[in-house]
Amino acid sequence: MKRTIKDNEMLNKEIAERLIQSSTMMEEDLMEDLNTSPDGLTEAEARKRLDQYGKNVIAHEKTPAWYLQLLGCFKNPFILILIALGMFAYFTDDPEALITISTMVTISVIITFSQEFRSAKTAEKLKALVKTTATVTRINDDSNYEKKEVDLEVIVPGDVIHLAAGDMVPADIRLIASKDLHVGESALTGEAMPVEKMDTLPRGVFKLAHKHQPKPTNALELGNVCYMGTNVISGSAKGVVVSTGTKTYFGSMASTLIGTPTLTSFDKGIKSITFVLIRFMFIMVPIILLVNGFTKGDWWEALLFGVSVAVGLTPEMLPVIVSANLAKGAAVMARNKVVVKRLNAIQNFGAMNILCTDKTGTLTQDKIIMEKHLDIHGHEDKKVLEYAYLNSLHQTGLKNLLDVAILEHAELTEVLGAERNDKKVDEIPFDFNRRRMSVVLENSDIGHLLVCKGAMEEVLSICSHVDDNGQIEPITKEISEKAIMLVNELNADGLRVLAVAAKQFPVREETYGLKDEKGLTLIGYLAFLDPPKESAVEAIRALKENGVDVKVITGDNAAVTQKVCKDVGLPFTSIVLGSDIERMTDEQLADIAEKTNVFAKVNPLQKARIVRVLKGKGHTVGFMGDGINDAISLKEADVGISVDTAVDISKESADIILLEKSLMVLEKGIIEGRKTFGNIIKYIKMTASSNFGNMFSVLVASAFIPFMPMLPIHLLIQNLMYDISQLSIPWDQMDKEYLKTPKKWNAKSVSRFMVFIGPISSIFDITTYCLMWYVFSANSVEHESLFQSGWFIEGLLSQTLIVHMIRTRKIPFIQSRASLPVMLLTGAIMAFGITFPFTSFGSSVGLQPLPMSYFPWLVATLLSYCVLTQIIKTWYIRKFKEWL
Structure with missing residues (x-):
């Protein structure tokens, strides 16, 4: 039955009060209220609640009845x-x-x-091919709890959810643990900048600290609540589902949020x-x-x-x-493995004359292989691999292809098992501004050890010392220049390089944060190869013949990008860097973007800016991406193109999804x-x-x-x-x-x-x-x-x-x-x-x-x-x- 405006107002008020109440309750009280536990629900209880509350979907998204x-x-x-x-x-x-x-x-x-x-009906079937999942903790039939991926539709109130960078928030969630969590809420509030979210204060302190503070009145400004329809930009968190589907804040406002399509x-x-x-x-x-x-x-x-x-x-x-x-x-x-989420996007697809795309997985094979683990002099060093392995193994954020390559490489060496001597204490998750992430491990011999892995320039900027064959020495200008020269040589060979650094700390109770990422010791480098696809040359030629100009926009460095572009036959005269873009006006960037087809070291906002200025010049611009850093550009483009293996926010932002990550599929x-x-x-x-x-x-x-x-x-x-x-x-x-x-x-x-x-x-x-x-x-x-x-x-x-x-x-x-x-x-x-x-x-x-x-x-x-x-x-x- 259709609700009246008054009914909607009452429902919105009820949902807002529920969120505020959940936000201010003690964790144990909330768990009792939801009849759940920090270990999550049993599978039987989850099925029972699914029947009780219904699927976690927004009602207005259902296909109208045939007679309507x-x-x-x-x-x-x-x-x-x-x-x-x-x-x-x-x-x-x-x-x-x-x-x-x-x-x-x-x-x-x-x-x-x-x-x-x-x-x-076809659209429903096609959308079913593109699954969006969430990580929950459920108690199985053997009374053991396990983390598992489930469809968003089957999440129920009381489920314990784990969030990481790139995830869509699947319901209204009260946080019970978080680490450097930043959430994009623009879909709900219109706020462009990410909002920091934190779990509540430790037990007992919450009541004391908030005893004289007024009760929150705005349900959209709760610092320990994540809302359905928003997405995780960086960090990680654990939370309990308070409400799902039409009972969420997003669900109650869906008709006004979605509105008439542009x-x-x-x-x-x-x-x-x-x-x-x-x-x-x-x-x-x-x-x-x-x-x-x-x-x-x-x-x-x-x-x-x-x-x-x-x-x-x-x-x-x-x-x-x-x-x-x-x-x-x-x-x-669809027969050509292209899923159209919005039918009218077909016209823009055909009208597209510029395709902006990332390098990884499109021009390259998307199968990264770790080739080398080197000390600061460029020699093979087991210690570099061990530190990188510990970092990738213990991080709980978004595990990318580089992490997978490190773990796969470590399995073939004696480094495997190194984690037995350490216990994870904390982590500082990855984000696209720092371009690095750190884990903190506790070792009985050395106390706390912070291990950092990330882009070369960003890691080098926080290092004050180097490990030279076991000797810790201050970084000199000569050492820095030698390091950069070595990395440039590796990049010129088409290898992508990450730096590994570490720092010891005495054992402490205080949590670790960005302030601790300074004064590190540079341990060495990891070199990865992402081979170009054999079909890339043909694909670029085919797109060019069909009037589509391919522009590569990547966060990778110029040397690696240049090597890959040469290998796939993408002609270019110069490469524009993100640092150059920062100094340009929109008018200058528009002129440069029309003439240039390779951009490197570009951040997410710069990617979206390139797309925007090209559109301003009258071009129909497509953007193909699969990462968190691509979501803004996917929405900005005339036609957003993603792949089935992309992170949730990219699939949600795209108009068209490829079931096969290939430019040849795109051409069809x-x-x-x-x-x-x-x-x-x-x-x-x-x-x-x-x-x-x-x-x-x-x-x-x-x-x-x-x-x-x-x-x-x-x-x-x-x-x-x-x-x-x-x-x-x-x-x-x-x-x-x-x-x-x-x-x-x-x-x-x-x-x-x-x-x-x-x-x-x-x-x-x-x-x-x-x-x-x-x-x-x-x-x-x-x-x-x-x-x-x-x-x-x-x-x-x-x-x-x-x-x-x-x-x-x-x-x-x-x-x-x-x-x-x-x-x-x-x-x-x-x-x-x-x-x-x-x-x-x-x-x-x-x-x-x-x-x-x-x-x-x-x-x-x-x-x-x-x-x-x-x-x-x-x-x-x-x-x-x-x-x-």
Whole structure:
């Protein structure tokens, strides 16, 4: 049952009070209130609560019931116009018009509904391929607790959740432990900067410290609560789920947070052309009504004719063609292992002319191998590997591919098992500003040992000493220069380098933080190889051939990036560094970004800034990324592209997800996007130009023919047949030349096309008037049926033939042939048009058989029409450098 605004307000207030209460309760009291423990719920209890509370999903994200989807199909302005005209036909006792209009509405609504219903089902299936999980602690059947990954949907109140960098917060959670936790809350509060979150003070102190403090009043400013829909930027935490699904703060506000999706340029274009056609109809129909009324004297017949013209000008198949194209495009892309989360992103995918991408996993194999572990002189050193192993093993944040490579390498050496002598005390998690992380271990011999691992420059900046063959010596300028030279040599060979440093501390109770990361001793370096993909060269060449400029934006250093780009054949003249970007204005960066295709040592905000300034220059920009540092750029881009193995926040931010991390897969998706866009544009340009031409024809006939040039029922049947002929357009193919360049919506192009191409059909409509008037003597009211039959056939055949003329810039049937469905359906409609006046049904609506001598004239008319259209097409392409 739908909630009222008052119900929502009450629910929001109830949720806010619940969060505030949870925030101020003692940990043990909260656990008792939720009937859980720090070790989590049993599996049986979790299943029971899932039945009790329901799945952890937001209600508004469910696909509407089929009957609501069906009703939604009637909201289209063209359908509403037809319904109004149908009601007019009913009240004026015009059964033929009523039946025809009802048939058109029924066909349009049924096809639109079936396409949208199928699209929704397809989208659900595709989204099911992309799983987002959370780490929970559950007590198994053997009464042992274990950390496990579960789908977000099955999380319940009382679950104990573990958070790390890159995780989406799956529910409203009260923290019970945290370490340097920073959370991005922009999706909920609009606050761009990450917010620091901490668990409550130690037991007993909380009440004392807060005894005289006022109770919090703003449920969105609770420092020990993480909210559903936010994401972890850095640090780690453990918390207990307070509420899930619609009972979360995000769930209660979802309708206002999500709102109406932002319209793409394509959406705006469809909307604009819709109202152009409607305005055109509202202007032309009254003119035709008045002309017919004054020239014929029969105002009632003129009114019925005007209604039929209005129906003929209504492109009711527009929503059908658009939804059918998008659904077909998404299905084809899914077969190519590309999941489209938002159908309208398909158009931007095809329009993309710049792809910004990270280096790792896209140009490289995403399989990092640890090649070397070196001391400060560049010699193999077991101690460096041991320290790196302890750091990667004990860290609880986001384990990246470098950590995996270290652990895999250590398994093959005697370093494995070194952790038996140490106990983890604390850690300082990784973040993208420091670009390093540290763990603190307790050893009975040396006390506390802080082991730090990270990017070379960032680690070197906090070191005051070096370990030189077991001797601890102060860092000198000479040692620093030698270290940098060694790292540069490794980078030049395509090796990525991390530095390892350490520092001893006396045993203490105080927790460790960023202030302790200073005065460290540099132990040595780790060198990793991420080999380029064999397909990368071909992929970059293919994208370039398809008009997509690839730009590499990476946080890695310039030397490694340069080596990889050379290996994969990506040409570049210079590399722009993040430090250079920091000094540039947006205008300067925009100019540089257009000319440069490799950026190194770039932080997340700089990545997003590059994307933003390129968009400002009129480019359609895609961004491909899979890390936490890519989330901002994915949202900023016209089309965000991620992969199934990406962190949660990246998958959530993306419009399109690749099930296979390959640029070749990406190329297939881009081509399909262009096909989809091209077939939609075909219909729009066909309809706009055809309607524009028909108006001239009807206006001329109304002014100079003493009887109705065609009965209302004839116009309705003709329009219905023409609509049916276009239903096969989504299954048409596009010329290879069209698919070679990015395509963007251009309202000016549609208007220009309509004005130049539309009147061509009017020329041959007028020659048909003259043919019927002078050659076949259909020049009086007694012979109006013959005149109407002649124009009915010519009008329907020329309208149907225009599908083949407009669908390609080449010579139709000779240089470019339509797909089989288009050929069969248009052929069937043309055959119907020729034979219809010869049938009893044709006779019943006022048409009559035509003499055989008419058909050579018809063939000549249609051939002349095709020849003139091709001549105008050639001139148009030469003048305006475009067609579709």
